[in-house]
Amino acid sequence: MYLxxxxxxxxxxSSEVDSVVVPGINGEFEMLSNHAxxxxxxxxxxxxxNTHSQSHLVFDxxxxxxxxxxxxxxxxTLKINSGTIEMNDNKLIILAD
Incomplete structure (x- = not known):
């Protein structure tokens, strides 16, 4: 899926990933490919x-x-104060603060 x-x-x-775990308001939850x-x-x-490889990622x-x-x-990992997520058609967008 694309994150x-x-x-x-x-x-x-911005990259393809295997899975993402996020801090929801009712606890952590994980999203995998083809999530609803x-x-x-x-x-x-x-x-x-969770990435398959980091060879294509840039850390600057x-x-x-x-x-x-x-x-x-x-x-x-990325620490956030709050945010929103939208998952649709294997694309996950996180608006983080």
């Missing part, structure tokens, strides 16, 4: 992005908030 994470300042992440369409509000917490100053997890280099 795009957008903040008020910039696009923080969903719109939800996110609470403060950490987004966990603009994308500095997205960091590889210490114990698993295929998992990227």
């Amino acid at each position: 795009e994470i957008v903040s008020p300042e910039a696009t923080l992440f 369409p969903i719109v939800s509000i996110l609470s403060e917490g950490t987004i966990k992005i 100053e603009l994308h500095g908030d997205v960091v590889p997890q210490a114990d698993d280099n295929k998992v990227l």
Whole structure:
């Protein structure tokens, strides 16, 4: 599935991913490919992005908030204060603050 994470300042992440775990207002939940369409509000917490490979990803100053997890280099993390998500047709868009 394709994931795009957008903040008020910039696009923080944009790539194909295997799965995404987000901090929902009623607890964490995970989305995989072919997930049913969903719109939800996110609470403060950490987004966990499971990638197949990081060879195509760029880690620069603009994308500095997205960091590889210490114990698993295929998992990227991003801390957010709040946000919303929309999943439809294997495209997940996260508007994060």
